[in-house]
Amino acid sequence: MTELTVNVAQQWLDGFAAAIAEHKDYLSELDTPIGDGDHGSNMARGLAAVQEAVDGKEFANLKDLFKSVAMALISKVGGASGPLYGTAFLEMAKLGDTDSDLGDLLAAALAGIEKRGGATPGDKTMVDVWTPVVQAVQAGGLKQSDVDAAVNSTEAMVARKGRASYLGERSVGHLDPGSMSSGYLFTALINTGVF
Ligand code: ADP
Numbered sequence: 001m002t003e004l005t006v007n008v009a010q011q012w013l014d015g016f017a018a019a020i021a022e023h024k025d026y027l028s029e030l031d032t033p034i035g036d037g038d039h040g041s042n043m044a045r046g047l048a049a050v051q052e053a054v055d056g057k058e059f060a061n062l063k064d065l066f067k068s069v070a071m072a073l074i075s076k077v078g079g080a081s082g083p084l085y086g087t088a089f090l091e092m093a094k095l096g097d098t099d100s101d102l103g104d105l106l107a108a109a110l111a112g113i114e115k116r117g118g119a120t121p122g123d124k125t126m127v128d129v130w131t132p133v134v135q136a137v138q139a140g141g142l143k144q145s146d147v148d149a150a151v152n153s154t155e156a157m158v159a160r161k162g163r164a165s166y167l168g169e170r171s172v173g174h175l176d177p178g179s180m181s182s183g184y185l186f187t188a189l190i191n192t193g194v195f
């Protein structure tokens, strides 16, 4: 079991916001050939709102923190990814006053993403990163190489959900932008030193 404290969660969110700001243009570039070129700007807008909602504030528990994060993401990211990331944090908020096990929290978040978006592993979506990450965290640890391998695995996939699915076979050979942003989320988690 890996316990997530409010303090570590805030560090995690800070690191994620910084990575999204740094890689905003790259995320939109990834979304250009197989989408509408806005994933970086969507996420940067959302994470700026998250920072405004949580940075430097005190939260009594994970529930309150993650609820604020979810609301900021749902109201500001937009696109397909906004409601999906929002759902992920909302599901973690639901558990967050009784359970601080990172494996349980991330498993609940993934279940919410799958329920909301209907994607399963292999559809070339963020689910292809979240699924192996949850498995690794539940098995006791997550390494950068797990995250990189998961993101890179989306390059060879044919998209079956989201805008990229309109391209069918032509989506092959491109990394999925939402998988890359989820990769930044989990790199930020590793960088907190929680594992
Ligand atoms: P939009 O496609 O509406 O412009 P974004 O560009 O912000 O939204 O986000 C696109 C990303 O959202 C994709 O790269 C993919 O990872 C993710 N995504 C899209 N549809 C789904 C879905 N049904 N389930 C899971 N993830 C999805």
Ligand code: MG
Pocket (backbone or CB within 6 Å): 031, 035, 036, 037, 038, 039, 079
């Ligand atoms: Mg897009």
Ligand code: MG
Pocket (backbone or CB within 6 Å): 036, 038, 079, 080
């Ligand atoms: Mg869009």
